[in-house]
Amino acid sequence: MRLPQIKDDYDPCTFIYKPTPEDNAVTALQWIEVFRASTPTFAKYALQDETVPAESRTACVTEFERAFHQALDALAAEHGSTQRSQEPLNCIILCQVREDCLKKAGFGDIFRRVKRDENAAALAVLPGVLKNLDGCSDTSERLELALRGVLAGNIFDLGASTSAALFDRDGAAASFVSTRTKLLPRPWVIDDLDTSVQRLALAGTTGQYKKAMLFVDNAGSDVVLGMLPFARELLRLGMKVVLAANRGPTINDITAEELQAVVQEAARLDNSFRQASQEGKLAVVSSGSDLPVIDLRLLSQEVVDCAQDVDLVILEGMGRSIETNLNAGLRCDSMRIGMVKHPEVATCLKGRLLDCVCKFIPGSA
Template identity: 45%
Template sequence: MESSSAMVPFPLLITPIESTYRPCTIPYRFASDLPRKATPAELTWIDVFRKSIASFRKHAELDDSVSDAQARAAKFSERYGKILDDLEEDPESHGGPPDCVLLCRLREQCLRELGFKDIFKKVKEEENAKSLTLFEQVVKLFDNTEDGGKRLENLIRGIFAGNIFDLGAAQLAEVFARDGISFLASCENLLPRPWVIDDLETFKLSWMRKSWKKAVIFVDNSGADIVLGILPFARELLRRGTQVVLAANDLPSINDVTYSELVEIISKVKEMKDGREYILGVDAKNLLIVNSGSDLPVIDLSYVSPELAYISNDADLVVLEGMGRAIETNLYAQFKCDSLKLGMVKHPEVAEFLGGRLYDCVIKYTEVVP
């Protein structure tokens, strides 16, 4: 489903439009802070976004769909850097005070105003192609685990391993540029449990005794994240009889998978048999792909596409995946149904806020009792 209408609140939020919903998890400022003086948290996060400029500029320079890409990339670096300088001087400039949503939005605006629509397109295509060649092998590894609880744990670990592919985190962007990251090795090398937020055992208990009728999954990155992490998990839900809705970005942002890209990926993992579509032997008739309406690597659930709102209205499980959607935003969001937040901590500043470790994992499960 493509989105073409005005945005609406996500209907499963307990308080979708009242003042109690705040998408940003980390408070950058409090009511007692001086309005025109940047807080220590604001200065810290402005610096985090400043450190990302070099990687974004490099990818922009290589964008052959834009004429004068190098000059425009330099202009992006200068323009976004100046915006961050302004916010340091006056946090109420540029629509501030800043939070992670605003800082992401301003960066995307700078890129788009200079003609850059999708500077990570090539690396996304490469990672998607590479991951698709491993899809069947990875799914068979999961399927060969007979114990249901252990299989679920392996699927969750696969989501965390896939979520490492994040070009919005400066340190990881450097690693990918140098030598990439192996998915299977990442599964084996996750930080040991207990993780910084670790509701895995609680989720296992619900998994073994419940049957959700519809799950909405807000997906994150291209490559191993969506192909080797989320799709095997979604396939397992389909096998259990759950209708699965995958909600992907409207427009490109960093290496996040978009709606149109996800449609193409799904077409490559499906197979036809007797007039029906399957994903490695599992009936895929209950798999739906929806445009979330978002154009950022984070999400404010006050504004989603009406198509997503309509199709989500009767869901009984909401899954938010990735550091941007599940940790930096919406970690404390409350829903009318069961919810699962999954992501890897890829910024030291987030690790410090949560009291965890860099590359720690978050699995936060909240069950709504009727």
């Protein structure tokens, strides 16, 4: 099902993976190696997957590695030269290949435990983050701090080797405040922070936005300390807020079922979440996606029905807002918020590793 706000010329993929470099871009073979480099992280967590019998876990991991590398080798042979490639390769195809290989090897949700633990750790930190925001009396200052929090939280991504290494060293919740303080100096690679703050603050007085839909990304500090406090600010501005999360597991992205439990716990900790949930102003829906990227033409009936009266769409995370949908204008105003966690993405954007994207796109019919 299509998001009602997408236009006829919608194309989800930001980067076309071609055999030869163009305009300082990254080649198809280099992109394939980015995915190959993720194998050790996936193997590490697959070995900890308690839903697979311990006696067969190692064999299943070996089968995943074999099948995934074989699939990547086949894609490399097909897309490594202009003579052999038929259709452009893209991140959606590569993400789907990895998920298919995991499932065929017997794995369902290899990051379940780490998501659960990081959600718990982040929820323990959440009251302090909310108190920090409430200490800002100025709406614009509070919105900027909340948006910086979204970017800081988004570093928790076990699909990217750079952020996976940071997670192994510090954990996500523990490093949140430090990361928020130490974001790369502005201007960022795409920096509409001032415009975004101004438009949101103005909407708080004019009532321009009635309902926002937020497509969220990772579990832990990303959604709990980044997106939930930002959603709370939108509620404060008078909007209804819908949080759209994955139907099924992929990497450490939070699922709708997991997010529902997190929101219930947040409501126990904070009156604003509790009241909004009780009044139907804050809701969680399943996007229908099982990937870390998203095609807004392939959504669940639930999210499409809920989006009919949405007038602000926000996509968050490197997969959903940078590698896909970065340049896809919608019929309503929209934002893209995410951190650049692959050197190859930084190269394509002509930015820096761990650079920030905060993009505001006015709606157009």
